[in-house]
Amino acid sequence: xxxxxxxxxxxxxxxxxxxxxxxxxxxxxxxxxxxxxxxxxxxxxxxxxxxxxxxxxxxxxxxxxxxxxxxxxxxxxxxxxxxxxxxxxxxxxxxxxxxxxxxxxxxxxxxxxxxxxxxxxxxx
Numbered sequence: 001x002x003x004x005x006x007x008x009x010x011x012x013x014x015x016x017x018x019x020x021x022x023x024x025x026x027x028x029x030x031x032x033x034x035x036x037x038x039x040x041x042x043x044x045x046x047x048x049x050x051x052x053x054x055x056x057x058x059x060x061x062x063x064x065x066x067x068x069x070x071x072x073x074x075x076x077x078x079x080x081x082x083x084x085x086x087x088x089x090x091x092x093x094x095x096x097x098x099x100x101x102x103x104x105x106x107x108x109x110x111x112x113x114x115x116x117x118x119x120x121x122x123x124x
Contacts, residue, residue: 002026002113004094009118012084016122020079022094022115030100032070032077035108036090036120043093047079048104057104061087084122091117 008020022032033048047058047068056068067080077094095111105111 002096004096004113004115006092006094006115006118009092009120011121011123014085014122014124016084017080017082018084018120019081020092020094020118020120021076022078023074023076024096024113025075027098028072028075029096029098029113031097031105031111033095033097033104033111034068034077034079035093035095036088037093037117038090041090043108045106045108046092048106049077050102050104051100055102055104057106081120084120086122086124088120089122090120092120093117 003025006022031050034046035043036046037043049056049068049070053070065083070077094115096113097111
């Protein structure tokens with residue numbers, strides 16, 4: 001059974017950092033990504049990584065502040081989030097894609113498995 005388990009969310013103050021982790025079990029995935037959904041808004045792409053980590057992509061809103069990485073030996077993807085702001089408050093979802101590609105997929109429909117989400121709340 002395929003499962004994605006996220007951890008690392010929490011309540012922080014503006015300017016703080018958090019690292020989210022997502023560990024996949026049941027199979028390996030070529031691509032993994034992070035999406036987020038704030039109250040009253042649609043789910044949006046945050047960052048993704050493909051293959052061994054040489055292909056990454058970030059949403060403009062997090063570029064320069066967030067860093068995605070993966071440890072294939074642990075089947076885990078990480079999202080290091082620095083300089084967090086209240087606008088980053090959302091439920092963060094890990095997503096995984098089976099098929100390899102030479103680009104990161106930003107459309108949620110192109111991912112095969114999803115985690116249950118972890119809440120990140122940034123206070124001002």
